[in-house]
Amino acid sequence: MTTTPTGDDIDTDDTLTGEPDDDHGDDTLVDEDADNDAPALTSRSAETDPAPSSGRGRRRLELAHAPVSTHSGQALTADEASAVMAQYPVDLIVAVAEAEAGKTTLFASIYEQIARAPLAGWAFESSLSLLGFEARSFDATHESGHGEEKTQRTSQNTRRIALHLAVRDADCNRRHLLFGDVSGEHARTLIEFNDPVDYRPLLRSATRVLVLVDGEKLLTPAAQNATLTRTRTLIRALAEGDDIPPGVPLDLVVTKWDKCGQAEGLSPELDRLLAFAQYLWLPTALHRTAARPAGEGVPELFAVLLTPRAARPPRAWTAPQLTRELHRFAPHSGIAGRFVASGGRRLP
Numbered sequence: 408m409t410t411t412p413t414g415d416d417i418d419t420d421d422t423l424t425g426e427p428d429d430d431h432g433d434d435t436l437v438d439e440d441a442d443n444d445a446p447a448l449t450s451r452s453a454e455t456d457p458a459p460s461s462g463r464g465r466r467r468l469e470l471a472h473a474p475v476s477t478h479s480g481q482a483l484t485a486d487e488a489s490a491v492m493a494q495y496p497v498d499l500i501v502a503v504a505e506a507e508a509g510k511t512t513l514f515a516s517i518y519e520q521i522a523r524a525p526l527a528g529w530a531f532e533s534s535l536s537l538l539g540f541e542a543r544s545f546d547a548t549h550e551s552g553h554g555e556e557k558t559q560r561t562s563q564n565t566r567r568i569a570l571h572l573a574v575r576d577a578d579c580n581r582r583h584l585l586f587g588d589v590s591g592e593h594a595r596t597l598i599e600f601n602d603p604v605d606y607r608p609l610l611r612s613a614t615r616v617l618v619l620v621d622g623e624k625l626l627t628p629a630a631q632n633a634t635l636t637r638t639r640t641l642i643r644a645l646a647e648g649d650d651i652p653p654g655v656p657l658d659l660v661v662t663k664w665d666k667c668g669q670a671e672g673l674s675p676e677l678d679r680l681l682a683f684a685q686y687l688w689l690p691t692a693l694h695r696t697a698a699r700p701a702g703e704g705v706p707e708l709f710a711v712l713l714t715p716r717a718a719r720p721p722r723a724w725t726a727p728q729l730t731r732e733l734h735r736f737a738p739h740s741g742i743a744g745r746f747v748a749s750g751g752r753r754l755p
Contacts, residue, residue, distance in 0.1 A: 480538035482567035485608050488585055495583040500712055501609045504619030506591030509662030514570055514586045515543040516698035516705050527710035532573040539570050598640050603650055610650040618642060622663035626670050635680055646687040657688045665697040
């Protein structure tokens with residue numbers, strides 16, 4: 408015999424019923440076409456949020472009063488980079504190079520390699536600049552439709568000047584890296600007018616400085632002379648400036664080594680360049696890389712970037728005694744020697 412429950416026996420707490428929570432139905436959807444100046448994610452204030460009915464047993468989520476902000480995934484602005492440095496111990500690596508020297512390609516190659524597998528014992532942990540890295544790597548993919556691997560150039564007018572990468576080793580030690588990615592046009596300004604421009608805020612916080620040499624411009628003796636002369640001027644401008652903290656290591660990085668490695672007379676010229684840099688700046692080292700297509704030398708360079716060197720005390724700069732040769736003639740020989748011996752008189 409079946410009995411019908413009375414009203415006193417029915418549980419009126421609707422937490423046990425299958426009814427949906429009506430209060431969740433008035434949440435406002437984010438309008439993707441709204442003004443870009445407005446926060447992407449906002450929460451309703453407690454004043455406009457209707458109070459939950461007293462009969463409900465469900466507890467509503469408390470929504471924060473402040474807007475929720477997230478990183479765009481693009482390269483960081485100076486303010487965003489400063490915020491990251493305030494939150495974590497950061498290695499700020501600043502690459503100084505003229506346009507098309509391969510600076511952005513080098514950073515993209517580091518990201519591509521560590522995204523596939525651990526690089527020099529370090530594995531990918533996270534990044535606030537994933538979209539920035541992906542944009543720089545896209546032109547080197549099959550989907551881009553290009554016949555050869557390329558990398559987009561960094562715009563001279565962009566405010567986004569740093570790429571973030573967090574890595575960890577087998578012992579779960581974490582390192583945060585910021586790669587300063589500034590247009591090569593500013594390096595030209597530094598060489599010709601001794602003005603760091605957008606490099607200045609990065610150089611003042613740098614923990615390591617890379618000076619890149621475009622290997623594609625080292626194929627002939629004449630091109631070597633012009634390129635290495637500008638590189639010496641760049642090194643001197645950095646050494647004489649007061650933006651870089653004392654003791655920050657400098658690394659000379661020859662890019663596109665696969666194209667210039669067999670160039671005539673290049674090795675002794677690079678040895679002289681390294682000696683010049685070491686005279687002005689200690690510690691200094693030279694690296695040879697080919698970021699595309701195989702990433703030659705990139706793992707070795709990345710290991711160096713993550714290995715702190717003992718900073719040596721800075722020393723006062725003095726002008727080096729340089730010897731010059733003009734068309735391979737020794738000074739004061741031949742016609743030049745006769746002219747000097749004659750006291751500057753017209754020779755017969």
